[in-house]
Amino acid sequence: MSGSDIGRTTWRALTARRGDVGRLAAWSLVESLPALLAGLLVARAVDQGFLAGRFSVGLTWLGGLAVAVLIGATATGRVYRSLGAVVEPFRDHLARLVVDGALHDATRAGAHPDSAPVARLTHHVEIVRDTFGGLVMVVRGFLFTAGAALLGLLALDPMVAALVATPLLAGLVVFAAALPAMLAHQRAQVTAGEALGRSAATALAGHRDVRACGAEERTVAEVDRRVSDHAEAERTLARMSALRSLSLGLGGWLPVLVLLLGAPWLVRRGLSTGAVLGALVYVTTSLQPALHALVQGLGGGGLRYAVTLDRILRTGRTPTHGDPPADPTPGVPDPAPPAVRLAGLTFRYGPRARPVLHDFSMTLPEGEHLAVVGPSGTGKSTLAALVAGMVVPERGTVHLAGRPVATVAPTGLAGLRVLVPQEAYVFSGSLADNLRYLRPDADDATIETALATLGADDLARRLGGLAATIDPATLSAGERQLIAAVRAYLAPAPLVILDEATCHLDPTREATVEWAFARRPGTLIVIAHRISSAVRARRVLVFDEDGPLLGSHHDLLSHSSAYRDLVGHWDGVAATPGGAAAAVTSRLG
Template sequence: MTSPRSGEPGPGSRSRKIDPADRAQLAESPVSLRRIGALFSPYRPQIAVVTVLIIAASAVSLANPFLVRAVIDKAIPDQDVTLLVWAVIGMLAVTVVGSVLGVVQTWISTTVGQRIMHGLRTRVFAHLQRQSLSFFTRTRGGEIQSRLTNDIGGMQTVVTSTATSIASNVTTVVGTAIAMAVLSWRLSLLSLIVLPPAIWLTRKVARMRREITAQRQRTLADMQTQIEESLSISGIQLGKTLGAGPAMSERFADTSHVLADLEVRSQLSGRWRMATMNIVFAAIPALLYLAAGLPATSGGMTIGTLVAFTGLQAALFRPLMSLLDVGVSVTSSLALFSRIFEYLDLPVEIDDPEHPVHLRREDVAGAVRLADICFRYEGSDRNALDSVSIEVPAGSSLALVGETGSGKTTLASLVARLHDPSMGSVRIDGVDLRSIPLAELSELVGVVSQETYLLHATIRENLRHARPDATDADIEAAARDAQVHELIASLPDGYDTVVGARGHRFSGGEKQRIAIARTLLRDPRVLILDEATSALDNETERAVQAALDTVSRGRTTITIAHRLSTIREADQIVVLDRGRVAERGTHAELVELGGRYAALLARGGGHAGAAAEERAVA
């Protein structure tokens, strides 16, 4: 937080240039000042109090030079002890009052800033939660994290520091200029002549150092990249097999040489900046002393006035330099707001219905109907699904098979409403999914996918993530149904075992069964199994498949099959080809038909043994 009295900007805030990236961001997504003001409008009383405190602190601090003048010109020469004591008390009072006002101002402004940041963080996070999967597939994860942490963190500085810094610097400059004019209008005119070249020189040296520093940071980043690429296991292996070791060493040596040169230049420019600042701070008072000592310019000036004026003039330099960089601060601040508002303005493709239809889970049978479904991914030149119509009676099982890219996962994602069809409708018990609130739909439709994602938390917390109000008995029952309770119970910490990042402490099959138990806690009427066993070995697959067979009973089940041996007992099998239904029927019917399904079996769609068994049945 900037001191309202000194007005000194934070490190690195002086003599900056506007970042071209900030200009580009604002050109692409302009920001309305009214919209920014709306964030602060609920806190108008607090902002008014902060403004009054800043003005009061600046005004109080201006009393010090006049007290100094009284001490030097009157109290000491006249041996006026009473005046001397009151002046000293006044100086201490100015310090105490200024400090207290600064603490109160910091407390209020920081509280307001944190509340605004909290509101923005939660709004952006909640809004991103509502975005469709397509947004996350086309957006880098690091970009999302950067906006939520770095950008909002930068805005926190803007809200809690930059605004108050500008206000305090303005009041300090204005108040100091008035006080200087009151003390001596002649010295004030001299300062106006001396300050511009001094400021110009300081800014020029600082800009030179900033450019060198930026170049040094880029070179340092290049060096770190070379280390990461060249000295990793893969990099070493590549270098040895290609004989590229000497070339890598030479490249690293060149980068290191450039970095060493930039370090020297940076240190020298830093010394030049310090030297320039020292010259400025020494030259201005010296010129003031010269003017005060010359008969033509002194105007009968007293020593106390000269000392007081010199102190004021020194206090004017730093806030004035900071105000000269206001344009940079404002532009960078607006760019941060622009990036955050850009996310808040993202349209929600999959949203709650305006007129929702509420279904009680206990009343839902689970019949699924896809009617004339068409779907095309953004940027694609063909439909991923084209005129697909499928009916899945309540409590029955549907298996989707086909070549990679045939549309199996896309179709399942429509049933879970991870996407909405471009044409047609998906219905549960005759109700269009787009009419059901998303929270209620997630209770009706459960998904177990091939890629199991576990939180870095305990098993109990991972399971309860699906249903926060689940009791320990509910959790244990779901784990038993998923055939993973015995495994968990055998662990030293049982259900309180931390699974590790992405569940790395467990095998693929164990993670899969934990994920199944998590889904079961929601007790969905429709269960989607998206190639849930395709990445598992034979023995693990049998254990997971046994769990799936148990949990599928009594539910409408849609299975995307990679290994055809797992879907022999499905009530209905649909073969997809390039987004269209090529065949449908039971296993026996499709084998007898001798079409695409039979061809998939012949190519080894199941295990080798299972495939031979299928041909024997045929």
């Protein structure tokens, strides 16, 4: 999504309510009356009143300023009413966009509704509404306040207006030039902080495993690299903040310095003492606050507005009236089917046993990263076996890439999915033969790349290279799992199911493996044994007493007591209902 899309959306939101925007501008004009008259009235009060020895005249001019302030304060209330008339329809438009997009996707893919559209409706839309209103206020305030102050300066003396406007314009140019970079570096700082948190949490949670496996140096190096990246992002962001301060100094404080240093020259030109004081009033009470509000508003709320609106536009777009119809059309290929579609699954171990799954439905689009968590015996591995076609459901259907699993031969299933169980299978033979088991045509370079990607290259060297003969009995459980993971990574199947396939790896290496599969083209399902796997996933499926629940990590922290119990106090996560996400999690089944 480009910045032009965000700009066009914002512009359409304003032009769609021209009448309300016009009323907002009219009341803003009245509100700016004190900014227009303050310097002029102070100059008159000083020159014609106090310096002339006519105290009552000075008070009269100041009384006029008080009346202007009261009128402006009355107009401020009307400004906020007009603002609501502009902002609320935009919020309603975004809400319709999110709902229409969710309904369109659900209808097209046959998916069970999930929590993401609701999250955008209840959280992201509210962020956009608040920041949009704030941006309208600060931009409107700067335009009318600064404009009124500059008109007042022109009325005092055109030369004074020029002396003030030049550094003000320079400050605005500096800020406008730095704003895109500031936004980009702010995003980079947030990303680096999240990466550091993930890396540190993984290392701390698995410090015993790290020490037992002798992976201290590698783990420390990984965390140190994340710390360095975050520190560099912070330093860069600090330099960007310095540019923001520079723009405030140029536009807000340099005019004061210019007026003070140029006061003797201005007085010799015939400017009165009151006019000099009035010019200082315009700068310090109108231009400075307006510029400060603009810079802080665009540099803070502007970033949140752009990021959040971008997310809504990316996920909430629906076909326009000119789009092709949803029904199949000769010569037009059908939309790509979802990677996994489960419809009405029911499964039990025995005719009188309690169902492990009952009327369970779920759709995973291509490229999804799902973690499945829950207490032992709740059906996680059963779900993996059903998706992989290893067991047959009592009722319901399983489709992989649009093909019903029940009608696909075992050789065909091998091309659709690869399942890696907890107990990894490694046979006697060369390491290369083990890794090529699912992809016989893989050359040595491809295998070595896969080993490096999953962090298994040191294991390959320790075993003696690709040609080395390995004895499975001499391998640890973690080494067998790592070999099985590389084998699955090389497989051509688009769907990978890791059924606790990394439980014997230390958390750092487990994170490396899962991130590698997440970046691999295709879809990833992780039956997780550590909560860190859920944090890394895009969506999480948790099994509790009431049935499966689907949502993001933060959604489930807010709305699933079973998930909070699983998380506990891992890494200091406060498992409280008031989590960061204000979304309703979908109940499946």
